[in-house]
Amino acid sequence: MSILILTEHDKGQLNAATLNTVTAASQIGGDIHLLVAGDTSGSVAAAAATIAGVSKVLTADDAAYAHGLAENIAPLIVGLASGYSHLLAPATTSGKNIMPRVAALLDVMQISDIIAVIDADTFKRPIYAGNALATVSSAEPVKVITVRSTAFEAAAATGGSAAIEATGGTGDAGLSSYVKSELSSSERPELTSASIVVSGGRGMQDGANFAMLEKVADKLGAAVGASRAAVDAGFVPNDYQVGQTGKVVAPELYIAVGISGAIQHLAGMKDSKVIVAINKDEEAPIFQVADYGLVADLFDAVPALEKELG
């Protein structure tokens, strides 16, 4: 068996979710190859080659692959697919965009968002916002899979010494073009890989009040997240959203402030190791998943928490 992983990277940096995907691949077993596509593939390939467990890195250096356009990258992967038993990508917005296109071109059914590897053909994945877990088997000649990064440890970023080989594809399909990005910049840790996350909901009342949460987050070295209601209301940008249709996080500590605990929100955080809820409504469903619940007005509790953290 051999496995090809679509590497995710940005501005010459390898995305951490790739490391978790390598671990999922090593649980499947077999040779692990990484594909680095883009116009900065050289520097990313050098980092990819040192990941423990990776035996080969393929680079496809072409501006057409730089922005993750599925119409361009899917045919590249399809062109390489014949030698592989499994094609994997992290279940990020990029992996979710590209891999189903690959699967359909290969006429195979994709398995989305796996959280466990049972054997080379059988995987577990959440359905119904994580209210049920399905064990799914595939007899497809090549398995196309996206991997939920929080369900797998990160592989060691160093220790490997894979060979780097150049490859190529058909380049620009001429169907779509990248215009620009509006990326939120933050000095704080990235939401999906942070060990502590402090999230705010509609109870925060407005965006300016998120400054209170940011102060707590900075004392804890935490990332800041939000519920859909807080994002919809414009308190914070869309990439803060935690949940079924936002980001899935599983930090050591998740602090939910002014969040009621709708199933769609729980889907994104209920695998956190320790959950704290601060809510003034003692009946709020968030308390059902919280290890430590504090029934309080957040406008008192959050400043007090910041002070208590010293």
Next chain:
Amino acid sequence: MKILVPVKRVIDYNVKVRVKPDQTGVELANVKMAMNPFDEIAVEQALRIKEAGGADEVVAVSIGPSQNQETIRTALAMGADRGIHIETPHDIEPLAVAKLLKAVVDKETPGLVLLGKQAIDDDSNQTGQMLSALLGWSQGTFASALELAGDTAKVTREVDGGLEHIEVKMPAIVTVDLRLNEPRYASLPNIMKAKKKPLDSLAVADLGVDITPRLTIAKVEEPAARAAGIKVADVAELVGKLKNEAKVI
């Protein structure tokens, strides 16, 4: 231009889903069903494009058991012009859905297909991308803004890092995210009117698509429940617990 909107019938998003004791799936008997919330947003967007003069017909299509006709009627009550139902005995996999939708696209030749980014039952997030691949069309996924401009469309996408702007060539597949719009409610008169709108049925066999499942579901189980937690009296107790008991700060 014609816009095609595939709409799926799913368990209502408010329902707490229960796994069947025999672990073959989730309980569907006597459970409230509704249109997939993302598909309501897709229907709304199609209607807004039509109302702004950018399209002349909105066609809703649903694949599944006969009850899916109710979901199509909901789209018609919102304002879609006609419906197409493709009957299958139960839900089928995204690849098979995409193949059936391709057959519909070949017949109907829409200029735009608007789908939900994901169905909230299978959480697959595949169908739009697969349909796009099968048609060889462009794809704008997870759209939070959409602007048609002749033979291209400008799509703003919700991505992990924030927002991304792309341009796609028409005809295109666009999958919609939550913040694209706020879907309208169907008024009572429109619900009545919808009953008279055309709803055609197509048979899988006539479309020449093999819908045999490719995956086997060995079992469906309940996730492990979290151990019950405690309430703390104040912030000082909370911080004490986090430091000394949970040891996470």
